[in-house]
Amino acid sequence: MLYCVHMTVNVPQGMDPERFERLKAEEKAVAQDLQRSGKWRHLWRVAGQYANISVFDVDNHDELHGLLSSLPLFPFMDVTVTPLARHPSAID
Amino acid sequence: MLYCVHMTVNVPQGMDPERFERLKAEEKAVAQDLQRSGKWRHLWRVAGQYANISVFDVDNHDELHGLLSSLPLFPFMDVTVTPLARHPSAID
Amino acid sequence: MLYCVHMTVNVPQGMDPERFERLKAEEKAVAQDLQRSGKWRHLWRVAGQYANISVFDVDNHDELHGLLSSLPLFPFMDVTVTPLARHPSAID
Amino acid sequence: MLYCVHMTVNVPQGMDPERFERLKAEEKAVAQDLQRSGKWRHLWRVAGQYANISVFDVDNHDELHGLLSSLPLFPFMDVTVTPLARHPSAID
Amino acid sequence: MLYCVHMTVNVPQGMDPERFERLKAEEKAVAQDLQRSGKWRHLWRVAGQYANISVFDVDNHDELHGLLSSLPLFPFMDVTVTPLARHPSAID
Amino acid sequence: MLYCVHMTVNVPQGMDPERFERLKAEEKAVAQDLQRSGKWRHLWRVAGQYANISVFDVDNHDELHGLLSSLPLFPFMDVTVTPLARHPSAID
Amino acid sequence: MLYCVHMTVNVPQGMDPERFERLKAEEKAVAQDLQRSGKWRHLWRVAGQYANISVFDVDNHDELHGLLSSLPLFPFMDVTVTPLARHPSAID
Amino acid sequence: MLYCVHMTVNVPQGMDPERFERLKAEEKAVAQDLQRSGKWRHLWRVAGQYANISVFDVDNHDELHGLLSSLPLFPFMDVTVTPLARHPSAID
Amino acid sequence: MLYCVHMTVNVPQGMDPERFERLKAEEKAVAQDLQRSGKWRHLWRVAGQYANISVFDVDNHDELHGLLSSLPLFPFMDVTVTPLARHPSAID
Amino acid sequence: MLYCVHMTVNVPQGMDPERFERLKAEEKAVAQDLQRSGKWRHLWRVAGQYANISVFDVDNHDELHGLLSSLPLFPFMDVTVTPLARHPSAID
Numbered sequence: 001m002l003y004c005v006h007m008t009v010n011v012p013q014g015m016d017p018e019r020f021e022r023l024k025a026e027e028k029a030v031a032q033d034l035q036r037s038g039k040w041r042h043l044w045r046v047a048g049q050y051a052n053i054s055v056f057d058v059d060n061h062d063e064l065h066g067l068l069s070s071l072p073l074f075p076f077m078d079v080t081v082t083p084l085a086r087h088p089s090a091i092d
Numbered sequence: 093m094l095y096c097v098h099m100t101v102n103v104p105q106g107m108d109p110e111r112f113e114r115l116k117a118e119e120k121a122v123a124q125d126l127q128r129s130g131k132w133r134h135l136w137r138v139a140g141q142y143a144n145i146s147v148f149d150v151d152n153h154d155e156l157h158g159l160l161s162s163l164p165l166f167p168f169m170d171v172t173v174t175p176l177a178r179h180p181s182a183i184d
Numbered sequence: 185m186l187y188c189v190h191m192t193v194n195v196p197q198g199m200d201p202e203r204f205e206r207l208k209a210e211e212k213a214v215a216q217d218l219q220r221s222g223k224w225r226h227l228w229r230v231a232g233q234y235a236n237i238s239v240f241d242v243d244n245h246d247e248l249h250g251l252l253s254s255l256p257l258f259p260f261m262d263v264t265v266t267p268l269a270r271h272p273s274a275i276d
Numbered sequence: 277m278l279y280c281v282h283m284t285v286n287v288p289q290g291m292d293p294e295r296f297e298r299l300k301a302e303e304k305a306v307a308q309d310l311q312r313s314g315k316w317r318h319l320w321r322v323a324g325q326y327a328n329i330s331v332f333d334v335d336n337h338d339e340l341h342g343l344l345s346s347l348p349l350f351p352f353m354d355v356t357v358t359p360l361a362r363h364p365s366a367i368d
Numbered sequence: 369m370l371y372c373v374h375m376t377v378n379v380p381q382g383m384d385p386e387r388f389e390r391l392k393a394e395e396k397a398v399a400q401d402l403q404r405s406g407k408w409r410h411l412w413r414v415a416g417q418y419a420n421i422s423v424f425d426v427d428n429h430d431e432l433h434g435l436l437s438s439l440p441l442f443p444f445m446d447v448t449v450t451p452l453a454r455h456p457s458a459i460d
Numbered sequence: 461m462l463y464c465v466h467m468t469v470n471v472p473q474g475m476d477p478e479r480f481e482r483l484k485a486e487e488k489a490v491a492q493d494l495q496r497s498g499k500w501r502h503l504w505r506v507a508g509q510y511a512n513i514s515v516f517d518v519d520n521h522d523e524l525h526g527l528l529s530s531l532p533l534f535p536f537m538d539v540t541v542t543p544l545a546r547h548p549s550a551i552d
Numbered sequence: 553m554l555y556c557v558h559m560t561v562n563v564p565q566g567m568d569p570e571r572f573e574r575l576k577a578e579e580k581a582v583a584q585d586l587q588r589s590g591k592w593r594h595l596w597r598v599a600g601q602y603a604n605i606s607v608f609d610v611d612n613h614d615e616l617h618g619l620l621s622s623l624p625l626f627p628f629m630d631v632t633v634t635p636l637a638r639h640p641s642a643i644d
Numbered sequence: 645m646l647y648c649v650h651m652t653v654n655v656p657q658g659m660d661p662e663r664f665e666r667l668k669a670e671e672k673a674v675a676q677d678l679q680r681s682g683k684w685r686h687l688w689r690v691a692g693q694y695a696n697i698s699v700f701d702v703d704n705h706d707e708l709h710g711l712l713s714s715l716p717l718f719p720f721m722d723v724t725v726t727p728l729a730r731h732p733s734a735i736d
Numbered sequence: 737m738l739y740c741v742h743m744t745v746n747v748p749q750g751m752d753p754e755r756f757e758r759l760k761a762e763e764k765a766v767a768q769d770l771q772r773s774g775k776w777r778h779l780w781r782v783a784g785q786y787a788n789i790s791v792f793d794v795d796n797h798d799e800l801h802g803l804l805s806s807l808p809l810f811p812f813m814d815v816t817v818t819p820l821a822r823h824p825s826a827i828d
Numbered sequence: 829m830l831y832c833v834h835m836t837v838n839v840p841q842g843m844d845p846e847r848f849e850r851l852k853a854e855e856k857a858v859a860q861d862l863q864r865s866g867k868w869r870h871l872w873r874v875a876g877q878y879a880n881i882s883v884f885d886v887d888n889h890d891e892l893h894g895l896l897s898s899l900p901l902f903p904f905m906d907v908t909v910t911p912l913a914r915h916p917s918a919i920d
Binding site: 003005012013014015061062064065068069075079080081 | 287289290321323324325326
Binding site: 395399411414415416420450452453455458460 | 552
């Protein structure tokens with residue numbers, strides 16, 4: 001099932017830069033694993049913002065929540081989730 | 093270039109149902125042509141709303157505006173456009 | 185899977201009262217069938233508003249959208265959908 | 277009487293992790309007691325967010341406020357409360 | 369139990385003035401009966417707007433919804449309801 | 461003259477608990493004096509939030525501002541003020 | 553006492569132009585009388601909008617509401633009222 | 645002086661198409677005259693919306709309001725105006 | 737030219753009280769000088785908030801920005817600026 | 829291609845003034861280079877705010893994001909991006 005997920009990262013002021021770099025590296029690794037697994041189907045950068053629009057393909061809400069809430073940057077994110085149904089005009 | 097486009101259709105009250113069905117059929121035909129051409133890359137229904145989240149792949153803003161503003165249902169739509177850049181963690 | 189759905193009904197001005205009563209009766213019948221089937225698990229009235237907060241239990245987004253968009257009053261509704269995951273402190 | 281309560285937890289930056297873990301454990305214990313007592317009737321996780329949608333069944337506003345304001349995580353929460361009346365189409 | 373209720377009346381354009389005057393007269397009669405019964409404890413006009421801030425004293429959400437939804441002007445109202453608990457500093 | 465005042469208290473993170481308890485005690489004393497004087501006519505707790513809805517009865521805006529801005533918790537408050545006129549349907 | 557009043561006029565679609573011109577002429581006459589009386593102390597046009605920012609000097613909320621609600625264009629207005637107290641740095 | 649003006653056109657439902665085409669043609673003529681005069685310095689289409697972002701160069705607010713409020717489509721517009729000062733990093 | 741300026745002061749938590757008192761004193765001095773010069777034409781306190789509604793009379797946007805951005809409390813302010821044109825019904 | 833970019837700078841409380849002055853100087857240098865290159869086509873100050881409205885002329889979203897996200901003050905900015913298409917009434 002598909003979910004459109006909009007994530008905005010709010011880097012806390014005074015955050016230890018090195019720690020944040022480590023978190024970002026971990027985030028990248030997790031994101032790439034999930035993309036290779038097909039779970040994280042699309043990952044785009046919102047131009048001009050520290051945010052992304054993604055599409056996840058997972059079995060259910062619990063799995064989605066598990067993936068998102070375990071992202072290293074989750075504690076610094078504002079997240080909105082939009083369930084995507086099949087559009088009657090979609091050809092794929 | 094990719095654009096995330098969120099379209100919400102507001103069916104005007106008192107609209108002639110037959111005319112609206114014709115418009116919807118035209119909209120579907122246009123949408124399917126654009127998908128086949130690769131311009132309208134993704135088209136998903138927002139579950140529970142007469143709205144969609146789409147991703148367009150076009151050359152520039154003018155082309156995007158031309159496509160969107162000529163959609164049969166455009167006069168009844170609220171549209172937001174988000175330019176999508178390449179995400180540093182994206183694997184594709 | 186559970187979805188929290190908030191529906192607000194906007195009765196169009198100048199709507200034929202008899203037609204709207206018929207629609208409401210149809211809506212009630214559909215809602216009660218869906219509750220009996222277990223799909224529409226909870227249906228509560230927001231006190232003071234022509235709105236409800238409901239919980240649906242369906243297999244996926246497509247099924248949810250199918251049910252909601254076929255409700256007789258759907259054309260007059262503002263709808264928000266929130267996917268509900270299992271809470272780690274929930275005992276049921 | 278039923279109340280729909282939407283709680284979003286904002287974990288303060290620089291919060292002592294151990295203290296927060298203790299608070300979370302206390303919160304879980306309180307939440308589970310209240311569920312066993314029937315006061316906290318439903319507790320669902322908003323997929324993708326550190327938030328929940330709950331339904332409380334208590335005698336009056338004072339009791340609701342007493343329960344919510346004594347939750348260990350209350351100081352870190354944004355809370356909205358919606359009183360739920362009986363829906364004319366509800367079958368239970 | 370006390371509820372703070374904020375009602376804004378949106379007079380539909382093209383409404384038959386005489387019909388609306390009748391509705392307003394009925395609304396006034398109902399409001400004054402409810403005040404005399406103690407249910408509608410406070411009724412204040414928001415200065416500069418066709419809106420009021422009221423406090424209702426009723427037994428439960430169902431009674432509140434029954435009263436509000438049967439007001440003659442209810443179909444033309446935006447209503448927000450805030451449950452009021454006892455304040456620890458209140459002297460009455 | 462009557463003013464409806466909605467006060468939300470935002471307890472700053474890292475605030476010295478003892479200092480805040482003192483401030484709260486001072487706030488309570490001031491609030492109770494003002495209630496006894498008739499200036500602070502109504503004080504209700506918004507169920508589920510560290511907020512109150514109050515009605516003040518003072519001579520003018522300056523007096524209102526003087527009272528509110530000298531409340532011990534004022535620096536931690538979001539405040540909205542709504543001037544209340546006499547409602548044509550009010551019986552008192 | 554001073555009130556800052558922001559009025560936005562929403563001209564209903566399909567309004568009889570002549571009727572609206574009459575209303576506007578009446579509005580102008582009332583506004584100019586009130587200015588001459590000192591009640592309507594300032595009247596400025598919000599550049600680019602059919603709206604104004606005004607300052608009224610009246611004795612109390614009831615008088616303000618009476619003046620505003622009897623303006624010929626009141627039924628077509630969105631109005632916000634902000635009570636103005638004396639500023640400690642004001643020299644007049 | 646420069647003003648950034650964001651104009652969104654809301655085509656009223658049921659508007660006579662021919663009348664609206666005439667208005668649009670008049671609007672275009674006015675807009676092009678003003679551009680040639682240097683008053684309307686920039687005019688860009690917001691991609692995906694019946695809206696534009698413009699920059700006007702006029703002597704004062706009155707002149708701006710005069711120009712905007714006399715645009716043929718002004719009655720159908722939502723307009724926001726942002727005064728633009730010289731940026732300390734601007735090189736022109 | 738006239739500008740309506742709404743300034744809300746957000747006192748940062750943990751701010752050195754003495755430093756803030758000095759800033760406030762400097763702000764008052766600047767404000768009073770500007771009022772005596774006629775630039776800061778009106779200065780009113782929003783009743784109940786640490787905010788003011790002011791009217792500035794300056795030659796252009798640059799001068800306005802220069803004055804506002806050099807206010808001692810500017811770094812702690814949320815500011816909105818509304819250009820005021822002459823109202824056709826204004827008598828002064 | 830043109831993008832309208834609205835940037836609001838939020839200076840974090842407790843920021844080392846000297847470091848922020850360095851960042852601002854770097855920002856100015858980068859901004860002036862980009863203006864000279866034609867990429868940053870317009871840069872205006874929003875009067876009364878620590879914000880700017882700019883127009884960028886770059887080849888695609890990736891280039892825009894690259895430029896914006898590498899601005900020294902980017903971490904302290906709220907940014908909105910609006911793609912600008914050619915307006916049918918534009919004469920240039």
